[in-house]
Amino acid sequence: MRYLKQFTIILLISLVGEILKAVLPLPIPASVYGLIIMLICLCTKVIRINQIKDASLFLIEIMPVMFIPPAVGLSDAWPTLKPIFIPVFITVVVTTILVMVVTGRVTQFVIRRGGNNKQ
Amino acid sequence: MITFFETSLFFGVSISLIAYFIGVVIKRRVHLAILNPLLVAVVLVIIFINIFDIKYDTYNEGAKYLSYLLTPATVCLAVPLYEQLKLLRKNIKAVILGILSGILANILGIFFLSKLFGFTHELYVTLLPKSITTAIGMGVSSELGGIVTITVAAITITGILGNVIAEGVFKIFGIKEPVAKGLALGNSAHAVGTAKAMELGTIEGAMSSLAVAVAGLLTVLTASVFAQMM
Structure with missing residues (x-):
């Protein structure tokens, strides 16, 4: 129960x-x-x-x-995606890394600077 | 046999779960980031249904019940978030600045790459919501006049990519604070990134969920402004 x-x-x-x-x-x-x-x-x-x-x-x-079924569905979107796949893929890869690094570094910078001020 | 698959309710779920477990076993034996269980499972299922010439809709007839749980699971992300509220309050400045800078980096990155590749306005707005969770991203894309199918594809690739590369990126760029790791994953790779963040730890998971919700809401509010840029 x-x-x-x-x-x-x-x-x-x-x-x-x-x-x-x-x-x-x-x-x-x-x-x-x-x-x-x-x-x-x-x-x-x-x-x-x-x-x-x-x-x-x-x-x-x-x-x-839970993400497996929608991701498998990508194969259905392939005909639409195919002609522009390479530039789109490069954009996705570059911006994903960019967002990850910027978010991570900025957060870490502010946390550590704050920590130093208190000491 | 094929007609059986077309009426089976448990085929799609079973094949997805088996593929995932194969991915987990491979991951345990070979410690390579690219052999991520989710990615391995997706590739295996695609190969399988192509070999047996099974339509996606047939597979999804059963498999959709896995995705059915996505909404309740997202609701449950409130639990780690609630448990880390103290930590959130303590680091509120870092959290806000981190999420905002990431959202800005996403927009500027897509803007400059769209210019570089000579994308149309339509493709630019299609890609703008790529780092936010699918359900919000689809809405934003269609509202701005984007191609929703491609938005969903870009969001999915982003999520899996973020999930796969996160640990490597954190190592290379010296990102060590759990709060920073969590926000980075949620901000860049939405809920699929959060699944990875949960594996890294509860603080990472909580911060990642927070970033997914905040980034999603902020994108809804600001996307139409940034859509005018190109």
């Missing part, structure tokens, strides 16, 4: 996310609304962390396999 209760809470929040997506005219997915609502519920103690923790950790652990 423990898992069933936990899953029920998680799916209910997902449902609320879906409702918000249907009502609000923004291109924000149900999952992001749901994440924000869940965080608010946890912060306000409407939901206690141990009421969802086990099921949450399970879902997070198996998250990578």
Whole structure:
């Protein structure tokens, strides 16, 4: 019953996310609304962390396999992508590395500078 | 046999999971970043359904139930985020600056490469949302007049790429702070990057989830402005 209760809470929040997506005219997915609502519920103690923790950790652990079906679907997009694949691929590779390095270095720089100031 | 696959509900799920476990086993034996379980699984499934001439829709008939869990799983990312709230408050300045600079780097990078390759406005706006989570990215792309199929392809390639290269990039560029690693993964490679961040640690995972949500929301709010640049 423990898992069933936990899953029920998680799916209910997902449902609320879906409702918000249907009502609000923004291109924000149900999952992001749901994440924000869940965080608010946890912060306000409407939901206690141990009421969802086990099921949450399970879902997070198996998250990578959820990306397999949409990624396999790439083979369907291939005809559209083929003529522009090389420049698009280069853009994707370069900007992904760029964003990763810039975000990481800037964050690390500010954290470490802040740490030094306090000392 | 082929007709059986067309009616089977468990074929798509089973083949995906088996492919993933093969990927996990390979990863354990050979420590190469490119042999990432997710990437290996995707390639194996594509090869398999091509050999047996199975349509994607047939495969997805069962496999879609794996993706069904994506929304509840994303909702659950609130858990590590909640557990790391103290850490978030402590580093709030670094977090905000890190995420903003990454979003800016993404836009400028795509802008200059689009100029370099002579992309049309249509392709430029198609690629703009490539670092954010698929569901938001699709919406942004269609709103700006992009080609949604290519946006989804670019987002997927970005995610898997980020997942595969992250550890190497962190090593080369000396990114060692868990908070920095998490934000970098979420900001560059959305939810697929977050899956990697979760493997690295709970702090990384929490920060990555935060970056996915914030980057997604900020992109929704700013994309139409940046779309005018080209």
